[in-house]
Amino acid sequence: MADRGFRAVVPNITSDPETGIGRWTDTQVAAAIREGRRPDGSLIGPPMPIDVYRHISDRDLAAIVTYLRTVPPVRHAVIEPSTYPFPLASHGPPAARVPDPPQDDPVARGAYLAGPLAHCTDCHTPPLANEQRDWSRTGAGGVPFEGPWGVVVSRNITPDREHGIGGWTDEQIIRALLQGVSADGRRLAPPMSGRTSVWAQLSQRDLSDLVAYLRSLPPQRP
Numbered sequence: 001m002a003d004r005g006f007r008a009v010v011p012n013i014t015s016d017p018e019t020g021i022g023r024w025t026d027t028q029v030a031a032a033i034r035e036g037r038r039p040d041g042s043l044i045g046p047p048m049p050i051d052v053y054r055h056i057s058d059r060d061l062a063a064i065v066t067y068l069r070t071v072p073p074v075r076h077a078v079i080e081p082s083t084y085p086f087p088l089a090s091h092g093p094p095a096a097r098v099p100d101p102p103q104d105d106p107v108a109r110g111a112y113l114a115g116p117l118a119h120c121t122d123c124h125t126p127p128l129a130n131e132q133r134d135w136s137r138t139g140a141g142g143v144p145f146e147g148p149w150g151v152v153v154s155r156n157i158t159p160d161r162e163h164g165i166g167g168w169t170d171e172q173i174i175r176a177l178l179q180g181v182s183a184d185g186r187r188l189a190p191p192m193s194g195r196t197s198v199w200a201q202l203s204q205r206d207l208s209d210l211v212a213y214l215r216s217l218p219p220q221r222p
């Protein structure tokens with residue numbers, strides 16, 4: 001990934017003991033995901049969205065670690081370092097205990113899905129300096145993504161009728177996720193379109209809670 005002035009090289013996270021994370025303890029793997037810190041104390045930089053991963057619940061974090069342990073080891077040394085033209089900011093103190101979101105509150109549950117789990121809000125919230133996000137404008141879009149497809153900028157997914165998705169039906173929002181198609185029928189580009197198969201695994205309830213959350217956001221204009 002070589003956009004926005006930094007070059008991040010994705011490390012091996014299989015259970016290979018030499019070139020992956022096979023020797024890390026569960027606590028160390030959990031700290032890397034939720035606190036952005038490696039066992040040697042170094043900080044993990046963008047695009048790992050630690051800001052939102054800090055809110056992954058204890059239960060989901062444990063499940064992710066358990067899953068990573070089942071990934072077959074692949075021996076693949078990644079030696080090129082990531083390079084950032086800015087100092088990496090500490091992600092803050094260890095997240096103490098994070099409960100699951102309330103199950104009887106669609107907006108809160110949708111916020112949890114849209115943040116820590118699917119990180120819609122990370123990609124769709126305008127950047128500040130050094131890859132921080134302007135959370136006072138959550139969902140306003142404007143993050144550039146560069147890849148073989150060219151440069152694609154994330155869109156405004158707040159309920160503003162003119163600039164966001166306020167005029168979209170629930171079905172159109174869900175179709176954007178599951179089929180990668182905008183309300184006007186335009187095919188969405190990566191990295192949005194590349195995730196349709198992942199989002200296809202969301203339940204009906206997950207999808208309607210996500211929509212409830214998006215509709216609860218304060219509308220944003222450019």
Ligand code: HEC
Nearest residue numbers: 118119120123145152153154155157176182188189191192
């Ligand atoms: C990796 C970054 C990334 C993630 C994660 C992501 N998006 Fe997107 N999204 C984009 C980009 C970039 C576009 C613009 C694509 C284009 O214009 O072709 C986009 C487009 C959209 C659109 C279409 C808007 C329009 O006006 O056409 C919707 C709706 C949307 N995203 C909702 C979501 C939701 C909901 C989630 C979480 C489930 C999500 N996105 C997660 C990057 C992302």
